[in-house]
Amino acid sequence: YVTDIDKKRVNIIVDKYNCTPIDSDKILNEEVDIYAPCALGATVNKTTIPELNCQIIAGAANNVLENPLKDSESLVKRNILYAPDYVINAGGLINVANELEGYDKEKAFSQAENIYHTSMAIFKRAKKESITTNQAAVLQAEDRIKKISSLKSFYLPYKKTFKIRND
Numbered sequence: 428y429v430t431d432i433d434k435k436r437v438n439i440i441v442d443k444y445n446c447t448p449i450d451s452d453k454i455l456n457e458e459v460d461i462y463a464p465c466a467l468g469a470t471v472n473k474t475t476i477p478e479l480n481c482q483i484i485a486g487a488a489n490n491v492l493e494n495p496l497k498d499s500e501s502l503v504k505r506n507i508l509y510a511p512d513y514v515i516n517a518g519g520l521i522n523v524a525n526e527l528e529g530y531d532k533e534k535a536f537s538q539a540e541n542i543y544h545t546s547m548a549i550f551k552r553a554k555k556e557s558i559t560t561n562q563a564a565v566l567q568a569e570d571r572i573k574k575i576s577s578l579k580s581f582y583l584p585y586k587k588t589f590k591i592r593n594d
Contacts, residue, residue, distance in 0.1 A: 428449045429444075431451070456478055460481065464486035469493035470486075470491065471493065479507060483507065484509045491509075499562070509559070511560055514545060522535050552566065
């Protein structure tokens, strides 16, 4: 199936790949392997999760989950694997970071290829620790920052609340 808010784009893909078009508001109910929201964020939420009929959510949209904590827990209960958007979309950030350092195409591509391995590590950690993939992704990031912090002196651990003093 293919859907998009732009029907011209849908028709191009249908003609090119011989796939079935479907209205955007009906895709959630269709039995699909992967639901890939690639434009609008927050399409996975407390209203849409019960309607989902997929095994995996992996989309390019930013903020796929409306409420990352609650929605990721709801997906686990439904046995739907969520690939955190900020993990699988890291290619753009990798490319920008490489541009700032003096662009090296080989290095950028090599780093982008590691997104797969990072994703798999997150999925394995989530399963092993019985946590959501969203939680596992955050822990992976924090672990990496802690490792880097031993080399850099500016790391400050995440604090849920802080106060700004006006001294």
